[in-house]
Amino acid sequence: MDQEARSSHETAEKAREPGSAEWVPTVAAADLRAEQATDRPRDGPYAWTVIAACFISLMLSIGINDAYGVYQQHYQLVEFPEATATIISWVGTVQFLVMCVGGVFSGFLCEHFDTRLLNAAGALVMGAALIGGSYCRTIEGLMVTQGLLYGVGASFPFIAGTSIPTQWFTRRRGLATGIALSGSGVGGMWMTSATTAMIGALGRPWAMRVTGLVAMLAVLAVSPWMRVWMVPSRSESVIDWSMVRNPRFLVLLSALVFGIAAYFGPFFQMPSYSVVVLHKSASWGSNMDTLMNGLSVVGRLSIGLLSDVVGPLNLMIANTALAAVSLLALWVAFDTVGTAIAVALLFGFAIGGIVTVIPVVAAQVFGLARIPSIIGLLFIGYFAGGLLGVPPMSALLDNVGHRTDYTAAVWYMAMLPVCSLLFLLALRLMLTRRIRIKI
Structure with missing residues (x-):
C-alpha cells in the first residue's frame, strides 16, 4: 500500500469513529477500491480546467434540451399546425427521458472505458441527431432524431459532466460541482434566445444544423479534459x-x-x-x-x-x-x-x-x-x-x-x-x- 493509500486508509478509519470531530457517515472505504488514473493533483489548476470542460459539456447537452420549448412553439404554430400539442411535446419528452434512462448505461460504460472517448462519441451522436433532424419533415422522424438519438448522445456528457467534478476536489468539492452544473442553467438561458433568433433568421432546418455543428465541435474540443481522477471499481x-x-x-x-x-x-x-x-x-x-x-x-x-x-x-x-x-x-x-x-x-x-x-x-x-x-x-x-x-x-x-x-x-x-x-x-x-x- 503506497503512502497516499495509507493516508486515505487512516483518514477513513478516523472518520468512521462516531466520537471523532471529523466524523461523517461516508462510505470512505469505497475509495480504496479505485486506482488513481492520473498524476495530476486534486484541487489544482488542471482540476479547474476539467471543471471548465464539464461546464461546456453540460451547457450544450442540457442547454439544447432546455431550449426545446422554442421548437415546440414553431412546430405547433408553423410547421405542424394540424398536430396536437401533446403529440408534438413528446419529441422533447423522449429527448429528456432517453437522456435519463441512457444515464444508467453510460454510467456503466464510464467505469469500463475512457470518459474522454465516451464524451467525444456523445458529441458526434448529438451533432448527427440534430443535423439529421433538420432534414425530417414529419413528427415521427423528429421523434427518432431530435428526440431518441439526441437523448442517447447527450446522456454521455450528461453523466460525465455530473460525476467527474466530485473526483477532482476534496476541499472545494461543492463549489466545483456547482460551477460545473451551472453550465446547464446558463445553457438553458442563452440557447433559448439563440434558437429563437436562428429559426427567425435562417429557418428551422438551418437552426438545427448550426446548433448541431456548434454542439458537436464544442463538446469534441473539451473532451480531452473530460477525464476521471480515479478509475472506479468495475x-x-x-x-x-x-x-x-x-x-x-x-x-x-x-x-x-x-x-x-x-x-x-x-x-x-x-x-x-x-x-x-x-x-x-x-x-x-x-x-x-x-x-x-x-x-x-x-x-x-x-x-x-x-x-x-x-x-x-x-x-x-x-x-x-x-x-x-x-x-x-x-x-x-x-x-x-x-x-x-x-x-x-x-x-x-x-x-x-x-x-x-x-x-x-x-x-x-x-x-x-x-x-x-x-x-x-x-x-x-x-x-x-x-x-x-x-x-x-x-x-x-x-x-x-x-x-x-x-x-x-x-x-x-x-x-x-x-x-x-x-x-x-x-x-x-x-x-x-x-x-x-x-x-
Missing part, C-alpha cells in the same frame, strides 16, 4: 444490484423522484398561469421562466460554495424546505403579481441548489469508487420525476380546474417538495442523529 452488471438493495440509496432515490417532479411544475405552469390568472402578456410569462433559470444559476453557485462549509445533505434539506415554503406559503395562498415574482425568485434559487448538491451528496454517502454508475442510477429518479410532475399537474388543471383554476395543480406542485423533504430527513436520521454535524 462491475460486470449494468445495474449495481447491491446499491439498489441499499436502504440509504432507495431513500435518496425517493427524495430525488419527488424533488425532480417539483422542479418541472413551476417552469411549465408559470407562463400560462401569468396569462390566465394574472392577466399578463405571454412575453411577461416567459420572462418568469427566464427569471427562474437565472436564479437557479445563482443557487447552483452559492449552494455549491456553502456546501463545503455546512455539508451537502444539510443544504439539500434546507433548499428543499425553501422550495416547499415558496409554493405553500406564497403560490397556494396568493394570486398576485408580487407573490408570483417572489415564487420565481425563491423557487428558482432553491431548485438550482438542489440539483447542484445531488452528486455531492451521493459522493458523501456512497464514496467515489462507483460514482458514475451511482449517478446513472440516480437519473432513474429524473425519469420517474419527469413522469410524476407535469402530466398529473396538467391533468388536474384540465379536469379539475378546467384550464382556468390553478388551485388543484398548485397544491399538487407544493406537496411534491414536502414529500422530498420527508425522505431527506429520513436519510439524515439513517446516517446520524446528531444535529450539529457537517454532512
Whole structure:
C-alpha cells in the first residue's frame, strides 16, 4: 500500500469513529477500491480546467434540451399546425427521458472505458441527431432524431459532466460541482434566445444544423479534459444490484423522484398561469421562466460554495424546505403579481441548489469508487420525476380546474417538495442523529 493509500486508509478509519470531530457517515472505504488514473493533483489548476470542460459539456447537452420549448412553439404554430400539442411535446419528452434512462448505461460504460472517448462519441451522436433532424419533415422522424438519438448522445456528457467534478476536489468539492452544473442553467438561458433568433433568421432546418455543428465541435474540443481522477471499481452488471438493495440509496432515490417532479411544475405552469390568472402578456410569462433559470444559476453557485462549509445533505434539506415554503406559503395562498415574482425568485434559487448538491451528496454517502454508475442510477429518479410532475399537474388543471383554476395543480406542485423533504430527513436520521454535524 503506497503512502497516499495509507493516508486515505487512516483518514477513513478516523472518520468512521462516531466520537471523532471529523466524523461523517461516508462510505470512505469505497475509495480504496479505485486506482488513481492520473498524476495530476486534486484541487489544482488542471482540476479547474476539467471543471471548465464539464461546464461546456453540460451547457450544450442540457442547454439544447432546455431550449426545446422554442421548437415546440414553431412546430405547433408553423410547421405542424394540424398536430396536437401533446403529440408534438413528446419529441422533447423522449429527448429528456432517453437522456435519463441512457444515464444508467453510460454510467456503466464510464467505469469500463475512457470518459474522454465516451464524451467525444456523445458529441458526434448529438451533432448527427440534430443535423439529421433538420432534414425530417414529419413528427415521427423528429421523434427518432431530435428526440431518441439526441437523448442517447447527450446522456454521455450528461453523466460525465455530473460525476467527474466530485473526483477532482476534496476541499472545494461543492463549489466545483456547482460551477460545473451551472453550465446547464446558463445553457438553458442563452440557447433559448439563440434558437429563437436562428429559426427567425435562417429557418428551422438551418437552426438545427448550426446548433448541431456548434454542439458537436464544442463538446469534441473539451473532451480531452473530460477525464476521471480515479478509475472506479468495475462491475460486470449494468445495474449495481447491491446499491439498489441499499436502504440509504432507495431513500435518496425517493427524495430525488419527488424533488425532480417539483422542479418541472413551476417552469411549465408559470407562463400560462401569468396569462390566465394574472392577466399578463405571454412575453411577461416567459420572462418568469427566464427569471427562474437565472436564479437557479445563482443557487447552483452559492449552494455549491456553502456546501463545503455546512455539508451537502444539510443544504439539500434546507433548499428543499425553501422550495416547499415558496409554493405553500406564497403560490397556494396568493394570486398576485408580487407573490408570483417572489415564487420565481425563491423557487428558482432553491431548485438550482438542489440539483447542484445531488452528486455531492451521493459522493458523501456512497464514496467515489462507483460514482458514475451511482449517478446513472440516480437519473432513474429524473425519469420517474419527469413522469410524476407535469402530466398529473396538467391533468388536474384540465379536469379539475378546467384550464382556468390553478388551485388543484398548485397544491399538487407544493406537496411534491414536502414529500422530498420527508425522505431527506429520513436519510439524515439513517446516517446520524446528531444535529450539529457537517454532512
